[in-house]
Amino acid sequence: MKKFLVLACALALSGLSSAALAGEGFVRGEAGQSDVKVKVDGLGSDSDKDTAYSLRGGYWFNPNFAVEGHYSRFYDKTLYDDGTDYVDGKLSAIGLGIVAKEHYSESNLGFFVQLRAGVARGKVSVDTSEGSGSATSTKPYYGIGAGYDFSRRFGLSLNYDHNQGSGDGLKITANTLSLGLEARF
Template identity: 30%
Template sequence: MKKSLLALAFISAGACALPALAQDASGTDTTAPAASGNYQSNQAVGSGNWFLSGSVGQSHLYQGPYNDHPTTYAINGGYRWKVGQDMGLGVEVGYNDLGNFKVKNAFNSNDVNLTDQRNALRGWTAGVNGRIDVYRGLYVSGRAGVYGWKGHGYNNQDINRHNLDKVDYYAGAGVGYDFSDHFGLGVSYDVYHAKKDGVSLSTDTASVTAEYRF
């Protein structure tokens, strides 16, 4: 599943859209005017926008001693170029908080009382993103890159809490709608790989994202 999502993110970020505008022999545009929300169709190829986005959602961690789904938060920013009639490619950096996980059924068949310590996953992201405007403001998107994370957690082999950090990867795909040239709202599914020293904090997230373009 995670390998398929990574492939989908790269395909979404690198695919080329078919031209959305057509002209008749006299040079008259025979295509319906672009919706005001389809901001990429209102731009010239080669132009671009700075953007800032915020996300809130829920994570899903079912690894080792964990079975939890806390609330997640993320902020992201970057620049996106128009590289085709209805396609944009960009770069991004961001920070996320993937929640505090509770240990459940670790080391034996019963719950263990370790909730007084935070088993957290936080990190910085840096990567590429892409989006294709499908129809009158409706778009599909993809993103992928490196994930520099810090976390705290346990494995199934011992009862020692580990403080960890590493550079791994992330990937995601989504769909959304542009309400104007500057504002869009979407939903996305992302995977953040975070594994070290026998502790796996790799997390899937489902989020709602609002994006503002300058």
Template identity: 45%
Template sequence: MKNTLMLACTLVLATLSGTAFAQDAAGGFIRGEIGRSDIDLEVDGFGSASEDDTSATFGGGYWFNEYVAIEGHIGSLYNTEVEDDVELDLITLGVGVALKKSFGGAHTGFFIGGRAGVARITAQVREDDFDVIDDESDVKPYFGASAGYDFSQRFGLSLNWDRRQADFDGVDVDIDTIAIGGEFRF
């Protein structure tokens, strides 16, 4: 009887410990990324061009466990002054799934990851006082990869590459972004 009771207690404690550990890896997060976007344009009948600019995105989501999360993001991929007081912006708004493999346990140590989803890219022409003159949007899949280091279960830094595309009335846009990101988990 004592052996059966001890075995039952051991199994319950082992189950509770595993559940508690799994819940430590789950939870919400916020992420900020700053980097460089390389924009390749192909305009029907006019040829192609390439340009780059600073990018900044902000996102967040929820880690279901140490491997899988759902995430959303918003940010600026490109901004340039077209003429006096008129600017062109490329803005991204997306939702997707993130995958991660940590080599030091749940959200600790070195990791590699990937993400994919759907992003709405908006090309917006606006005046300096934020009055939108014209805008056009396109929704397409995006994907990316990352590598980094989690300093604790709450904070990590990463190097990220993302690929986004859009088609605007005769203009094909390919956007490759390399960014450094910081993620805070709660």
């Protein structure tokens, strides 16, 4: 009886496609613009925009759910330079999160919307003619996107992401609008 049960299970599992049992890895590159806002207690607030990019990778467990890791650079500019003294500022983050995706067709191709959320460790770095320093904080991030999967292996999307950081009287937010290209393997 046990041999028959094992054989029946083996035949049932062999009938399932490998695509149904196995997910697929992905890499994604995004480029766009970040609107960075800084608020310092007692000093006020300011904002600036800069070109941003993000490199993401992860694993789709099925067409609707994935985990991802990412590195994002939101800001990298010279804030002051008079030829002698200078101040350079950088804002970046590494993170880990989940992605939920829904296609408008049963084939899991074509138009889709996606949500992503997780935790990111943001880092603000300042380099001056007098020295340098940095600070980090770990906060949640979230984003939304819409796009088009041209094939099972390639898609394009427009994304909006919100990242934040704070500490010692400093609050920073980075709202990023980007175009993303994703390859799945």
